[in-house]
Amino acid sequence: MPQAFEFKNLIKTYPDFQLGPLNLDLAPGTVLGFVGPNGSGKSTTMHCLAGLVRPDSGKIEIFGHENDLNEPAWKFDIGYVGDIHVFYESWSGEKNLQFLAQFYPNWSHVFAAKLAQRFDLPLKKKAKELSTGNRAKLAIVAALAHAPKLLILDEPTAGLDPVARAELQDVLFEMMADGERAIFYSTHVLPEISRLADELAFLQNGQIVLRTAKDDLTEKWRKITFRLSRNNLKFESVVSHQREGNDYQVISSDFEATLRQLHELGVENMQHSRLSVDEIAVQILKGEKNVAAS
Amino acid sequence: MWPLLKTELDYTKEGLVFTYAIAVIFFIVAAALKSWDLFGYVMNTSITYFIAMAIIGSEEDKEGRTRHLAGLPVTPQQLAMLDVLYVALFQLGMVLLWLCLLIFKPEDAKPTTLWGMLSQNGLVLGVITMFMIHHHLSFFGEKKYHLVSYGLLLALALLVAGLILSGHLKAVARFLWNSYFSATGALASTFLWLSLSYLNIMIFVRRKSYLE
Numbered sequence: 315m316p317q318a319f320e321f322k323n324l325i326k327t328y329p330d331f332q333l334g335p336l337n338l339d340l341a342p343g344t345v346l347g348f349v350g351p352n353g354s355g356k357s358t359t360m361h362c363l364a365g366l367v368r369p370d371s372g373k374i375e376i377f378g379h380e381n382d383l384n385e386p387a388w389k390f391d392i393g394y395v396g397d398i399h400v401f402y403e404s405w406s407g408e409k410n411l412q413f414l415a416q417f418y419p420n421w422s423h424v425f426a427a428k429l430a431q432r433f434d435l436p437l438k439k440k441a442k443e444l445s446t447g448n449r450a451k452l453a454i455v456a457a458l459a460h461a462p463k464l465l466i467l468d469e470p471t472a473g474l475d476p477v478a479r480a481e482l483q484d485v486l487f488e489m490m491a492d493g494e495r496a497i498f499y500s501t502h503v504l505p506e507i508s509r510l511a512d513e514l515a516f517l518q519n520g521q522i523v524l525r526t527a528k529d530d531l532t533e534k535w536r537k538i539t540f541r542l543s544r545n546n547l548k549f550e551s552v553v554s555h556q557r558e559g560n561d562y563q564v565i566s567s568d569f570e571a572t573l574r575q576l577h578e579l580g581v582e583n584m585q586h587s588r589l590s591v592d593e594i595a596v597q598i599l600k601g602e603k604n605v606a607a608s
Numbered sequence: 609m610w611p612l613l614k615t616e617l618d619y620t621k622e623g624l625v626f627t628y629a630i631a632v633i634f635f636i637v638a639a640a641l642k643s644w645d646l647f648g649y650v651m652n653t654s655i656t657y658f659i660a661m662a663i664i665g666s667e668e669d670k671e672g673r674t675r676h677l678a679g680l681p682v683t684p685q686q687l688a689m690l691d692v693l694y695v696a697l698f699q700l701g702m703v704l705l706w707l708c709l710l711i712f713k714p715e716d717a718k719p720t721t722l723w724g725m726l727s728q729n730g731l732v733l734g735v736i737t738m739f740m741i742h743h744h745l746s747f748f749g750e751k752k753y754h755l756v757s758y759g760l761l762l763a764l765a766l767l768v769a770g771l772i773l774s775g776h777l778k779a780v781a782r783f784l785w786n787s788y789f790s791a792t793g794a795l796a797s798t799f800l801w802l803s804l805s806y807l808n809i810m811i812f813v814r815r816k817s818y819l820e
Contacts, residue, residue, distance in 0.1 A: 361817075361819065364679060365678070365679075365818075366675065366678055366679065366817065366818050366819055367816065367817045367818075367819065368815075368816050368817070383683060383684050383813075384683050384684070384685070384813075385683075386680075386681040386682060386683055387681065389679075389680065389681035390681055394679055396675075396679070398672065398675070400671065400672040400673070400675050400676035400679075401671075401676065402615075402619050402671070402676075403671050404619070405619065413615055414680070416611045417611070417680045417681055417682070418681070
């Protein structure tokens with residue numbers, strides 16, 4: 315079965331920024347959280363994937379087909395919620411959806427109406443009269459109504475209230491139920507993806523610094539405190555550490571490996587605790603070199 | 609592409625109707641007044657058309673229409689053709705009004721008038737297409753390709769300045785004016801418009817980005 319998408323050595327260069335070389339893929343049935351700080355290249359990656367920006371080199375395949383702009387049939391399989399929501403502003407949400415429906419054979423007006431109802435979206439209002447949150451909701455409905463096999467979501471909850479955020483999560487969970495769809499979800503708000511994502515890819519300065527299963531991440535990363543009276547030690551798999559006298563607090567990206575070493579060193583008063591995905595992300599993006607090497 | 613064209617015409621219908629309403633008011637005045645010849649009306653409607661296109665175009669940019677439509681399962685060629693057809697159809701309405709005015713001004717129904725109309729049509733569409741090319745060049749690549757347009761304008765200004773200094777401006781202007789009312793001028797301006805439209809499509813499909 316082909317990958318939902320596959321980037322092969324993708325490069326996109328701007329005067330002050332380069333994305334890639336990027337190699338990244340996503341299997342159907344998987345939700346990949348795409349995490350990175352502002353300006354790390356998340357949106358550029360998604361623009362390339364959605365065919366809005368041409369990469370300088372490299373290849374993108376979507377369900378085994380190159381994302382060739384001249385053969386746009388691959389776009390039937392994707393739903394894209396961009397960083398900016400564009401509509402026919404003087405038309406109602408309903409009319410905007412009717413316009414889009416003409417281009418997608420799988421479009422379901424019933425499903426679109428149901429989604430709008432779940433999101434409490436006023437479809438009769440003109441797009442220009444919608445609040446930021448409602449514009450995001452309309453963009454989400456527009457992206458989901460043709461039941462795409464690959465959903466590309468670029469910060470989709472920006473501007474959404476907590477109820478709508480939760481509703482979106484539920485809808486996405488339901489969409490993933492058949493195991494054939496995939497979601498590529500970019501965000502810098504980790505808690506919203508930590509429930510949904512199967513895997514996480516961390517992007518920093520246009521490069522993937524880590525790609526891992528979410529469960530591995532929360533399993534392997536630990537905060538460890540201990541007492542040790544020796545100096546000038548290099549700890550295994552430790553991405554950051556603080557020391558006050560003989561008291562240490564370290565964050566390990568491979569708990570087992572660090573623990574073995576600490577036992578060998580004969581540390582005292584050792585305690586460890588799990589980190590949230592949010593805390594781990596901060597560590598990864600702060601100390602990309604350590605992580606990449608680990 | 610037809611659903612796109614239909615949608616664009618539908619979405620901008622208020623602007624189009626308003627523009628044609630102004631053109632019809634000018635039409636009535638031109639038909640009623642002996643002092644207004646056909647070409648006074650042609651120039652008037654051309655200016656109206658330019659103003660309307662500027663407003664419609666800037667609204668389209670403001671709403672991020674290219675970005676919106678580029679996300680759909682359509683090819684860049686279809687999107688580029690959409691623009692070409694939209695401006696041509698809009699202008700076609702003006703040409704029909706010009707032809708209708710001949711009913712009220714039969715004295716103007718001469719071959720030179722018809723060639724002049726065709727020349728004007730080609731020029732109007734050519735100028736609009738040049739603006740479109742200038743816009744697309746901004747997204748053609750990382751380099752500032754749109755500076756080419758300013759370079760061409762500068763070259764044109766230098767050419768005019770050169771003609772003035774060399775004393776040839778009057779002769780060239782007379783030649784252009786005579787050509788405007790001839791089959792050669794009509795063909796040349798139509799060819800210019802079609803060539804620019806082709807260039808516009810080529811540039812659009814090679815754009816590096818459809819984000820605006």
